[in-house]
Amino acid sequence: MASYVFMKVLESSAQRYDVGINILSLGQSNKIKREIAGNYIATGDKVLEIGCGTGTLAILCAEKGALVTGFDVSPHMLAIARKKIQERNLVDRVQLKQMGAIEMDKAFDNEAFDKIMSTLVFSELYSDEQKYVLGEAYRVLKHGGLIIIADETRPNSLVKRTLQLLVRIPLMVITYVLTQTSTRTLKNIKSFLTDAGFEVIHQKKSLLNSFGLYVARKG
Amino acid sequence: MLPLSVEPGLKVFGHPDEKSPVFVTANFALTVKRVAKYLKDLDCYLLVAPTHGINVWCAAKGGNFTAHSVISVVKTSGIASKVINRTLILPQLAAPGVDTQLVRKEAGWHCKFGPVYAKDIPEYIAGGLKKTDAMCRVKWPLIDRLDAGIGVFFPVFLLILIILAIFLRTWLAEFVMLGWGLFFLMYSFYPFIPGRAGWHKLLFLEALIGVGLLGYIFLEAAESKYIRDLFFMAMGLVAVIGIDFGGVTPLYKSDLDPLLDKLGIRWIGPVDFTGRSKIIGGKIILDQTKCTPCGICYDICPRGVYEIEKDGHKMVAVKYPGLCVACEACVFQCPKGALSFKT
Numbered sequence: 001m002a003s004y005v006f007m008k009v010l011e012s013s014a015q016r017y018d019v020g021i022n023i024l025s026l027g028q029s030n031k032i033k034r035e036i037a038g039n040y041i042a043t044g045d046k047v048l049e050i051g052c053g054t055g056t057l058a059i060l061c062a063e064k065g066a067l068v069t070g071f072d073v074s075p076h077m078l079a080i081a082r083k084k085i086q087e088r089n090l091v092d093r094v095q096l097k098q099m100g101a102i103e104m105d106k107a108f109d110n111e112a113f114d115k116i117m118s119t120l121v122f123s124e125l126y127s128d129e130q131k132y133v134l135g136e137a138y139r140v141l142k143h144g145g146l147i148i149i150a151d152e153t154r155p156n157s158l159v160k161r162t163l164q165l166l167v168r169i170p171l172m173v174i175t176y177v178l179t180q181t182s183t184r185t186l187k188n189i190k191s192f193l194t195d196a197g198f199e200v201i202h203q204k205k206s207l208l209n210s211f212g213l214y215v216a217r218k219g
Numbered sequence: 220m221l222p223l224s225v226e227p228g229l230k231v232f233g234h235p236d237e238k239s240p241v242f243v244t245a246n247f248a249l250t251v252k253r254v255a256k257y258l259k260d261l262d263c264y265l266l267v268a269p270t271h272g273i274n275v276w277c278a279a280k281g282g283n284f285t286a287h288s289v290i291s292v293v294k295t296s297g298i299a300s301k302v303i304n305r306t307l308i309l310p311q312l313a314a315p316g317v318d319t320q321l322v323r324k325e326a327g328w329h330c331k332f333g334p335v336y337a338k339d340i341p342e343y344i345a346g347g348l349k350k351t352d353a354m355c356r357v358k359w360p361l362i363d364r365l366d367a368g369i370g371v372f373f374p375v376f377l378l379i380l381i382i383l384a385i386f387l388r389t390w391l392a393e394f395v396m397l398g399w400g401l402f403f404l405m406y407s408f409y410p411f412i413p414g415r416a417g418w419h420k421l422l423f424l425e426a427l428i429g430v431g432l433l434g435y436i437f438l439e440a441a442e443s444k445y446i447r448d449l450f451f452m453a454m455g456l457v458a459v460i461g462i463d464f465g466g467v468t469p470l471y472k473s474d475l476d477p478l479l480d481k482l483g484i485r486w487i488g489p490v491d492f493t494g495r496s497k498i499i500g501g502k503i504i505l506d507q508t509k510c511t512p513c514g515i516c517y518d519i520c521p522r523g524v525y526e527i528e529k530d531g532h533k534m535v536a537v538k539y540p541g542l543c544v545a546c547e548a549c550v551f552q553c554p555k556g557a558l559s560f561k562t
Contacts, residue, residue, distance in 0.1 A: 073285075073287050074282070075282075076282075099287070100285075100287030100288075100290060100291055101291075102287070102290055102291040102294050102295065103287070103290060103325050105294075106325065125269075126226055126227050126228070126269055127226070128227075128228060128295035128296070129227075129269070129291055129295055131295075132294065132295050
């Protein structure tokens with residue numbers, strides 16, 4: 001029974017994802033999503049979101065007038081996204097798909113999108129997957145199109161890393177207990193972007209370097 | 220995040236060639252370590268699929284070991300250029316989670332389910348990739364029983380210990396010794412305790428102690444209250460240790476949940492038991508008109524619920540429904556949709 005209780009709590013964790021991720025990132029997650037939608041998405045853009053989760057960013061972009069295609073591997077997350085999209089009457093502006101990132105090769109045509117975005121997804125993928133997804137992203141993006149990636153990053157300096165751990169460990173415990181949500185940190189994303197053929201045009205790190213935003217262009 | 224996962228990808232054992240078998244497993248560190256132990260003297264490939272560092276059965280049932288995990292590791296590992304066959308051998312306990320038809324459609328590989336335990340892989344290869352019935356069954360040997368039992372009993376033990384330490388300090392030593400003594404006895408002799416599962420076994424033990432107590436009262440002239448209290452303590456402890464015998468095993472369904480449901484306890488905190496009770500009361504229905512019979516259900520059932528009858532013509536039957544643990548692997552894998560789980 002004990003294991004069942006735990007399982008049941010985990011099963012319903014998708015419902016608490018939004019809350020959890022916001023606690024864990026100290027509000028950075030929502031802030032950076034507003035920033036992406038505000039600064040990089042224009043009306044009429046065809047946008048692909050890799051790992052749209054509960055749809056927060058897709059909705060922000062759709063509200064700005066973009067046509068969003070989002071996919072995620074979790075049916076539970078997508079169910080919540082669908083509900084949120086319906087509540088905001090954006091059904092005709094946001095298209096959702098249930099699939100894994102490694103299935104992008106068959107799902108989308110070449111040069112189909114103006115922008116590709118992805119938050120807190122790459123850190124969930126192992127490095128071979130990251131390289132594969134970036135290769136596919138390059139293929140489906142139009143020339144001159146942008147890829148925008150926001151994720152947890154690992155600070156370079158030891159002092160900042162220690163500070164980050166001090167803040168992060170208690171936060172992680174609290175967040176996990178409350179919402180069974182956690183994240184991992186992203187390494188080497190800049191060199192993977194360059195290897196895939198992108199040109200990194202903007203890079204920003206938050207306080208303590210714990211949250212990073214990368215914007216790259218297909219030349 | 221937790222240091223329990225290993226980087227997914229391809230692992231090579233021995234000197235495999237283009238005809239060597241390709242195995243798949245989860246990326247829980249202990250799982251990979253154990254599988255590697257049994258593959259190290261063989262010539263084969265092992266694909267470690269991304270399952271968030273969770274073991275095979277839990278990940279498969281919990282949505283972390285899916286077709287997407289398999290497709291991902293197949294496509295990113297470059298295994299297709301190393302072998303000419305296109306067959307992946309998955310652990311049998313991945314069957315509740317991996318949609319093999321999606322793997323075929325997206326990655327072009329055929330999946331088959333190998334043995335439950337990695338230790339059977341050498342024999343499985345030697346036998347020409349054929350499973351024996353024993354290789355299909357989940358077992359619950361002593362070491363696993365103690366392992367699971369300690370995990371469940373220890374928190375309860377600590378809780379009672381704290382309560383006793385505050386209110387009834389005189390009984391502490393007896394509680395510790397009797398508690399662990401009974402724990403080891405009960406879990407060691409679990410398969411030999413009469414009763415189907417769960418509280419059936421519990422009732423037998425309680426009756427046994429009851430008889431012991433009566434015997435003691437009749438036979439002992441100088442009856443001591445201390446010994447009698449010990450008997451009562453043992454009865455209480457047996458109840459605590461064994462109340463969800465079924466629930467800690469991979470072999471039986473928990474009896475406690477339907478019992479709670481019958482008593483009118485439908486939820487504890489955020490946890491609703493009603494859905495769970497339905498699963499426990501449910502049973503597998505086989506629609507013979509849709510059954511081909513391919514035998515995949517027989518092949519992947521960890522409990523041996525099915526039987527292939529060959530008198531006259533081959534057909535599949537739900538022979539031992541009482542053994543079913545509702546993992547629903549067969550329902551998920553049946554290519555014709557002939558199986559359903561009726562609650």
